Amino acid sequence: MTTTPAGPMLEISGLSVYYGNIAAVKGLNLTVNEGEIITLIGSNGAGKSTTLRTVSGLIRPRSGAVTFLGQRIDSLPAHDVVKRGLAQSPEGRRIFPRMTVAENLDLGAFLRNDKAGIAQDQERMLELFPRLRERISQKAGTLSGGEQQMLAVARALMARPRLLLLDEPSMGLAPVLVDVIFATIRRIREQGTTVLLVEQNARAALSVADRAYVLESGTIKLSGNARELRNDPEIAKAYLGG
Amino acid sequence: MAQSPTAAASLPKSRLRLSAYGERVAAYTILAAVFAWLVVNFLDNPQQFLSAAVFGISNGALYALIALGYSLVYGIIELINFAHGDLFMLGTLFSGFIITVVFGSKAMSAMGWVAFLVALVLVILFCASINMSIEFLAYRRLRHAPKLAPLITAVGMSFVLQFVGLKWNGSTQKSQPSVLPQGYIDLGGVRIYTSFLIVLAVTIPILGLMTWIVTKTRMGKAMRATAQDQDAARLMGVNVNRIISFTFGIGGALAGVAGLMYEQTVGTTRYDLGLQLGLIAFTAAVLGGIGSLPGAVLGGVLIGLIQGLNEGVRYGAGQRWTQSVVFSILILFMVFKPTGLMGVSMREKV
Ligand SMILES: Nc1ncnc2c1ncn2[C@@H]1O[C@H](COP(=O)(O)OP(=O)(O)O)[C@@H](O)[C@H]1O
Numbered sequence: 158m159t160t161t162p163a164g165p166m167l168e169i170s171g172l173s174v175y176y177g178n179i180a181a182v183k184g185l186n187l188t189v190n191e192g193e194i195i196t197l198i199g200s201n202g203a204g205k206s207t208t209l210r211t212v213s214g215l216i217r218p219r220s221g222a223v224t225f226l227g228q229r230i231d232s233l234p235a236h237d238v239v240k241r242g243l244a245q246s247p248e249g250r251r252i253f254p255r256m257t258v259a260e261n262l263d264l265g266a267f268l269r270n271d272k273a274g275i276a277q278d279q280e281r282m283l284e285l286f287p288r289l290r291e292r293i294s295q296k297a298g299t300l301s302g303g304e305q306q307m308l309a310v311a312r313a314l315m316a317r318p319r320l321l322l323l324d325e326p327s328m329g330l331a332p333v334l335v336d337v338i339f340a341t342i343r344r345i346r347e348q349g350t351t352v353l354l355v356e357q358n359a360r361a362a363l364s365v366a367d368r369a370y371v372l373e374s375g376t377i378k379l380s381g382n383a384r385e386l387r388n389d390p391e392i393a394k395a396y397l398g399g
Numbered sequence: 400m401a402q403s404p405t406a407a408a409s410l411p412k413s414r415l416r417l418s419a420y421g422e423r424v425a426a427y428t429i430l431a432a433v434f435a436w437l438v439v440n441f442l443d444n445p446q447q448f449l450s451a452a453v454f455g456i457s458n459g460a461l462y463a464l465i466a467l468g469y470s471l472v473y474g475i476i477e478l479i480n481f482a483h484g485d486l487f488m489l490g491t492l493f494s495g496f497i498i499t500v501v502f503g504s505k506a507m508s509a510m511g512w513v514a515f516l517v518a519l520v521l522v523i524l525f526c527a528s529i530n531m532s533i534e535f536l537a538y539r540r541l542r543h544a545p546k547l548a549p550l551i552t553a554v555g556m557s558f559v560l561q562f563v564g565l566k567w568n569g570s571t572q573k574s575q576p577s578v579l580p581q582g583y584i585d586l587g588g589v590r591i592y593t594s595f596l597i598v599l600a601v602t603i604p605i606l607g608l609m610t611w612i613v614t615k616t617r618m619g620k621a622m623r624a625t626a627q628d629q630d631a632a633r634l635m636g637v638n639v640n641r642i643i644s645f646t647f648g649i650g651g652a653l654a655g656v657a658g659l660m661y662e663q664t665v666g667t668t669r670y671d672l673g674l675q676l677g678l679i680a681f682t683a684a685v686l687g688g689i690g691s692l693p694g695a696v697l698g699g700v701l702i703g704l705i706q707g708l709n710e711g712v713r714y715g716a717g718q719r720w721t722q723s724v725v726f727s728i729l730i731l732f733m734v735f736k737p738t739g740l741m742g743v744s745m746r747e748k749v
């Protein structure tokens with residue numbers, strides 16, 4: 158698993174996804190290189206979550222290809238996608254509410270069987286998110302929204318993924334917590350995990366990302382260097398609130 | 400809530416409060432009456448009371464095994480598997496088949512125990528594979544269909560299994576031999592039937608094993624994760640299809656165990672046995688809080704106990720009334736405590 162083929166880590170090309178007859182994603186192209194933080198921004202209903210769900214194998218595209226580490230993954234079941242090293246923290250956290258924090262973390266490492274490594278990674282998660290340590294044997298459903306979000310991110314990291322997909326990790330969080338989450342995303346990258354971040358909070362996302370894609374009605378409207386996009390007047394008007 | 404409420408707005412509110420209060424009074428009155436009934440019967444004839452209770456618990460253990468099958472499946476895919484009682488019925492037929500045809504055992508002997516143990520293993524495999532096949536052939540295809548579709552399919556499956564039972568065993572009640580020791584132990588006037596001890600000796604370890612599987616093993620963790628959030632479980636790397644299949648397997652195995660125990664203790668069966676017992680076990684699962692495994696066990700034992708007392712004590716209503724009593728209790732529960740004894744919020748699940 159240490160050899161990386163040449164080319165991007167994740168390549169999405171010509172991806173179209175439908176719900177019934179309605180297209181949610183239309184011919185989307187996107188690449189993520191190893192070590193990058195990429196953000197996919199766009200307003201509500203643009204097709205961001207659909208894209209991530211398709212990459213993870215939860216829904217099937219109508220056409221197009223998803224290539225991860227040089228291999229097609231678009232027809233793999235979701236559990237095999239995780240096995241390849243691609244984990245997701247889904248929109249709305251989706252933690253297991255009637256299990257403890259520790260059990261949730263444990264499930265993140267479901268496909269691993271290196272006990273020592275799992276214990277070590279759990280410790281790493283509790284250092285990354287000290288709040289979770291205090292709540293370790295509490296039922297996850299009783300956590301606050303911010304704590305649940307941290308748990309969802311930590312749980313995804315427990316798979317020790319090469320690429321982490323984050324779907325709106327700042328949703329519904331107080332500004333202080335948003336800062337914590339985004340600082341953590343930087344640390345995650347420093348620790349060697351590539352990140353594809355979906356956000357509605359474009360300002361924060363552009364400040365943390367290397368490159369960005371702007372999605373509108375299922376197609377990429379703009380893409381480029383995150384800093385340049387942040388200073389783009391059109392982006393500022395449409396996504397940064399003036 | 401700063402402005403003062405108008406009379407019209409406050410009226411329904413106070414009526415609601417009154418009815419909630421009335422509800423509580425009614426619930427406690429019923430509980431007090433039940434308690435008084437228990438005390439009167441106990442004082443009237445303690446030995447008879449305890450014998451009836453022991454008999455009831457023994458039946459209850461079987462109900463618990465079947466109820467678990469309903470709750471396991473409901474917990475994981477929110478389907479009321481109407482065919483489950485009929486699977487239990489096939490379990491009784493299969494057990495009888497193994498014991499009479501394969502072993503030809505008529506009386507209790509050392510060979511009887513061997514026959515019993517072999518039948519136990521085989522009936523577990525038999526019912527587990529039928530249940531897994533039903534899931535694979537019928538329910539899996541309907542997983543994303545509107546909820547009514549799998550529900551109707553389950554009713555259809557129930558008829559299919561009953562028809563198999565009818566072809567296999569005929570339309571009349573058949574007795575089957577028991578290879579286990581008969582009789583009872585007299586404990587100061589309280590009768591404890593040997594079959595009661597055997598039922599407990601089989602049921603308790605099996606419940607223990609199941610609890611261990613669900614709470615401690617990797618499969619069990621994946622089961623609970625799938626029950627709580629299927630897509631999230633997928634994202635953890637859980638093969639949800641395999642877990643659902645496994646769950647049907649466990650439920651089927653428990654129904655098989657119940658089938659053998661019923662065949663060995665009650666001794667008669669008919670193609671429509673699953674309808675009656677299945678309904679009682681389903682009631683037990685609802686009483687305990689459907690989806691909750693400890694709830695299913697508690698509900699099963701409780702209903703067995705109610706049945707035993709109703710049929711076995713002096714002021715009981717008698718066997719003819721048992722079903723009415725059981726379902727009245729179910730209705731009362733649905734009114735006063737819709738989530739069952741140990742259920743998670745029903746509203747959240749249905
Ligand atoms: N399960 C679904 N069934 C039908 N339409 C859906 C479903 N999920 C999302 N959509 C539609 O697909 C489009 C894209 O949704 P989504 O990917 O969730 O957008 P975003 O994450 O960017 O807010 C929206 O128009 C949404 O209404």
Ligand SMILES: [Mg+2]
Nearest residue numbers: 205206207248
């Ligand atoms: Mg979304």
